[in-house]
Amino acid sequence: MEILRLEKITKSFPGVIALKDVDFSLNEGEIHALVGENGAGKSTLIKVIMGIHKPDSGQIYLRGKPIRINDPNHARELGISAIHQEIAVFPDLTVLENLFMGWEMVRRGFIDWKGMRKFAEEKMKEYMIELPLDSDLGELSTAQQELVQILRALLQNARILIMDEPTAALTTEETEILFSDMENLKKNGVSMIYISHRLEEVFRISDRVTVLRDGKRIFTKNVSEITPAELVEGVIGRRIETFYPKKKVDVGDTILEVENLNFANVVRDVSFTLREGEILGIAGLLGSGRSTTAKLIFGILKPDSGMVKVDGKMLKLKDPISAVRSGIAYVPEDRHRQGLILPESIRFNISLPNLPIIPRRFLVDLSKERQIAEEMIRTLDIRTPSSEFLTMNLSGGNQQKVVLAKWLFRDSRILILDEPTQGIDVGAKNYMYNLMVELAKRGKGILFISSELHELLGMCDRILVMRKGRIVGEFKREEFDEEKIINLASGFEEVNSGGRV
Amino acid sequence: MRKNIFLLIILGVVVMIMSMMSKEFLRFSTLLESLRYAVEMGIMAVPMTMIIITTGIDLSVASTLALSGILMGIIWKYLNLNIWLAGLFAILIGSGCGLLNAYMITGLSIPPIVVTLATMAAYRGIATGLSKGRGITGFPESFQNFGQGSFMNFIPYSVFIWVIVALVGYVVLEKSKFGRYIYSIGHNETGAMFSAVPVVRVKNILYLFSGMMAGLSGMIYSARIGAAKSNAFMGGELEVITAVVLGGTSITGGEGSILGSTLGVLIITFLKTGLNLARVPHSVQSIIVGIVLVASIITYTRFGVGFFKKIKKGGV
Numbered sequence: 120m121e122i123l124r125l126e127k128i129t130k131s132f133p134g135v136i137a138l139k140d141v142d143f144s145l146n147e148g149e150i151h152a153l154v155g156e157n158g159a160g161k162s163t164l165i166k167v168i169m170g171i172h173k174p175d176s177g178q179i180y181l182r183g184k185p186i187r188i189n190d191p192n193h194a195r196e197l198g199i200s201a202i203h204q205e206i207a208v209f210p211d212l213t214v215l216e217n218l219f220m221g222w223e224m225v226r227r228g229f230i231d232w233k234g235m236r237k238f239a240e241e242k243m244k245e246y247m248i249e250l251p252l253d254s255d256l257g258e259l260s261t262a263q264q265e266l267v268q269i270l271r272a273l274l275q276n277a278r279i280l281i282m283d284e285p286t287a288a289l290t291t292e293e294t295e296i297l298f299s300d301m302e303n304l305k306k307n308g309v310s311m312i313y314i315s316h317r318l319e320e321v322f323r324i325s326d327r328v329t330v331l332r333d334g335k336r337i338f339t340k341n342v343s344e345i346t347p348a349e350l351v352e353g354v355i356g357r358r359i360e361t362f363y364p365k366k367k368v369d370v371g372d373t374i375l376e377v378e379n380l381n382f383a384n385v386v387r388d389v390s391f392t393l394r395e396g397e398i399l400g401i402a403g404l405l406g407s408g409r410s411t412t413a414k415l416i417f418g419i420l421k422p423d424s425g426m427v428k429v430d431g432k433m434l435k436l437k438d439p440i441s442a443v444r445s446g447i448a449y450v451p452e453d454r455h456r457q458g459l460i461l462p463e464s465i466r467f468n469i470s471l472p473n474l475p476i477i478p479r480r481f482l483v484d485l486s487k488e489r490q491i492a493e494e495m496i497r498t499l500d501i502r503t504p505s506s507e508f509l510t511m512n513l514s515g516g517n518q519q520k521v522v523l524a525k526w527l528f529r530d531s532r533i534l535i536l537d538e539p540t541q542g543i544d545v546g547a548k549n550y551m552y553n554l555m556v557e558l559a560k561r562g563k564g565i566l567f568i569s570s571e572l573h574e575l576l577g578m579c580d581r582i583l584v585m586r587k588g589r590i591v592g593e594f595k596r597e598e599f600d601e602e603k604i605i606n607l608a609s610g611f612e613e614v615n616s617g618g619r620v
Numbered sequence: 621m622r623k624n625i626f627l628l629i630i631l632g633v634v635v636m637i638m639s640m641m642s643k644e645f646l647r648f649s650t651l652l653e654s655l656r657y658a659v660e661m662g663i664m665a666v667p668m669t670m671i672i673i674t675t676g677i678d679l680s681v682a683s684t685l686a687l688s689g690i691l692m693g694i695i696w697k698y699l700n701l702n703i704w705l706a707g708l709f710a711i712l713i714g715s716g717c718g719l720l721n722a723y724m725i726t727g728l729s730i731p732p733i734v735v736t737l738a739t740m741a742a743y744r745g746i747a748t749g750l751s752k753g754r755g756i757t758g759f760p761e762s763f764q765n766f767g768q769g770s771f772m773n774f775i776p777y778s779v780f781i782w783v784i785v786a787l788v789g790y791v792v793l794e795k796s797k798f799g800r801y802i803y804s805i806g807h808n809e810t811g812a813m814f815s816a817v818p819v820v821r822v823k824n825i826l827y828l829f830s831g832m833m834a835g836l837s838g839m840i841y842s843a844r845i846g847a848a849k850s851n852a853f854m855g856g857e858l859e860v861i862t863a864v865v866l867g868g869t870s871i872t873g874g875e876g877s878i879l880g881s882t883l884g885v886l887i888i889t890f891l892k893t894g895l896n897l898a899r900v901p902h903s904v905q906s907i908i909v910g911i912v913l914v915a916s917i918i919t920y921t922r923f924g925v926g927f928f929k930k931i932k933k934g935g936v
Contacts, residue, residue, distance in 0.1 A: 419813065443816040457814040460807045462874060471804055472815040474797040482795050525815065 128177035137163040155331035200272035201281040210257030262293035363577030371395030380425035400579035408588040417449040448526030452537040458522040461511040466492040495524040516547025623868035627883040638894025656776040658889035660837035666789035667830035675873035679736040682856035683743035688838030693756030693848035714835015722827035747850040755849040767843025806873035
């Protein structure tokens with residue numbers, strides 16, 4: 120049965136049409152995925168449903184009746200709740216306290232803990248959710264913390280949950296737990312709008328998928344009737360081949376050899392080689408050990424055993440300093456925390472890892488430094504008023520360019536790019552791909568880690584698949600097979616064949 | 621920069637009020653003479669500024685000062701070593717104390733506040749034990765003159781050392797590559813590590829440097845007092861930290877300057893000298909220093925100097 124229906128919703132802001140004649144429907148007990156690039160209109164659509172934006176035209180129906188949603192509180196009264204990651208949570212308070220924060224039940228002027236506990240326990244039973252009510256929220260895993268928010272919404276009688284990238288901060292295992300909880304909710308007739316950039320998750324969990332692009336609905340289809348490639352094409356509006364500027368580059372000598380790298384249970388017996396001019400992809404789900412492998416090579420983490428050779432010479436896996444000296448660069452996945460010193464200028468950030476090779480022994484040569492920064496700003500086309508601009512005020516794409524500039528300046532030969540296109544817009548993504556091709560042409564070896572399989576398929580000469588810390592597969596460009604890689608990475612193969620891969 | 625201008629204004633106000641309270645105060649010679657009592661604080665404030673910028677702290681400086689002074693006295697008295705050579709030993713001993721702090725902080729990954737809280741007690745305890753509670757006195761004339769005399773009867777000799785340390789500290793922190801590393805660690809230690817900043821080495825050097833300057837201060841203090849005492853500079857670590865924080869160094873890291881800290885030292889020193897001359901009791905002096913500290917920090921935030929810090933916190 121249809122619970123929510125949006126008809127011909129149009130919403131424009133000064134200068135842009137954010138949504139144009141968008142239709143959307145949600146059935147009872149359905150998980151409906153909403154996908155599209157940044158700026159495609161997903162968040163505007165959600166805000167219309169939450170009553171934050173009023174549509175210019177179009178009509179919303181709730182259980183068949185036309186309705187106007189005034190504001191988020193009104194939406195909540197109607198049973199529509201959005202699950203945000205950063206919504207008010209109090210890590211030092213218990214789960215029970217968090218559930219009722221702001222709307223505590225009161226009896227004779229005192230907080231009615233017994234009543235609230237009983238109410239929460241009943242709901243948990245109803246929806247088959249298990250949560251330790253007396254633990255501090257901060258002690259819970261991220262997945263459980265999200266579940267607390269879901270339960271909070273259910274306690275407030277939510278029937279429609281809007282989940283915006285709920286798995287962004289979860290490990291593979293946690294994601295699975297969340298998914299099974301979502302399936303329980305589904306059985307109880309709760310409907311969910313699921314927003315994610317991870318297309319494999321869309322296939323895993325949702326019933327239908329709606330693709331938005333440039334404010335228009337491209338299509339709505341049952342997930343069982345669509346292939347990943349079709350979905351990608353719908354999202355970016357081009358065939359994959361035209362979007363990725365991949366060029367064939369003659370692959371040269373081996374520059375990086377990784378042998379039997381081990382780290383706790385996170386990375387196990389990882390070995391591979393990287394050659395000049397090669398773009399080597401690492402596919403795998405979150406928590407598969409991709410980034411940890413990169414951090415081991417770069418010297419951020421110390422391996423339990425194993426070695427790394429650059430040009431046949433053993434690398435001291437001690438700290439990033441020796442890695443950088445032998446020509447390895449690492450563009451980390453978290454550019455805010457790891458990639459940049461946000462409160463400092465572009466100039467400061469670009470020169471930071473390069474201070475040892477900037478002229479003068481002890482003091483900083485400011486004018487030389489500024490000259491270098493300006494040169495990199497020009498080469499990489501960083502959009503900024505000046506080299507003194509603070510990196511915290513740059514857009515995501517430009518921030519990522521600054522991170523790259525740090526390493527391109529010193530002509531690093533081995534580049535490890537960890538999710539380099541995460542959270543940046545299409546134009547900047549395209550730039551990044553072109554840059555990778557250019558760097559490969561110049562003989563650099565690139566290790567490309569990404570959660571978005573289609574960009575690996577589009578850009579790499581070879582792809583390694585990691586799962587649970589091991590390399591479980593290797594594909595050359597001619598053998599690329601999207602389905603096989605997804606299955607290997609998620610472990611479906613294991614289930615299907617009944618044995619180990 | 622804005623902070624330093626603000627500090628200069630406070631300094632001016634302090635001097636003005638003090639000179640109204642006591643006629644002796646505004647005499648140039650009084651001001652210069654009062655600097656003699658600020659030298660140890662001023663010297664130790666230099667490494668303290670750098671350490672606090674990296675979000676660390678060194679609570680053991682005053683105890684290191686006492687221990688270095690006592691050991692210097694013992695070496696001089698019982699090993700019959702030249703007093704200046706013994707002074708050099710004081711600096712070495714201070715460095716050793718700092719190195720031990722550094723090892724526990726970076727090598728064993730214990731938070732700086734815990735490590736230096738422990739060594740603050742330990743170093744002071746060793747100093748008390750070694751001196752058996754008695755001071756060591758009778759230092760040679762030349763040595764005492766270094767602590768008590770003045771150049772041309774005008775500028776205290778020890779002030780020159782302070783000026784040199786502050787100048788070197790200024791260049792290192794604000795002009796050198798090493799200083800860059802200090803600020804980057806303070807703003808974002810993880811980010812610094814991913815940028816191949818030698819985080820561990822920088823911290824080791826800073827705590828070593830802090831101990832070394834405490835040792836140097838131990839020598840200067842003994843020369844000034846004419847005795848090495850185990851209770852020397854008791855509680856002084858908090859005074860040093862107060863001066864640094866008053867000088868605009870952010871306790872959450874990433875911000876601060878040597879000039880600011882030096883102005884902070886001067887403000888506290890002139891304030892105390894003036895209050896002493898005006899015969900204000902010690903207990904009231906502490907209250908006034910506290911009020912000045914809180915008032916300046918409130919003013920900083922109102923001026924919007926700590927603006928970026930706030931955004932950073934709000935964003936996480």
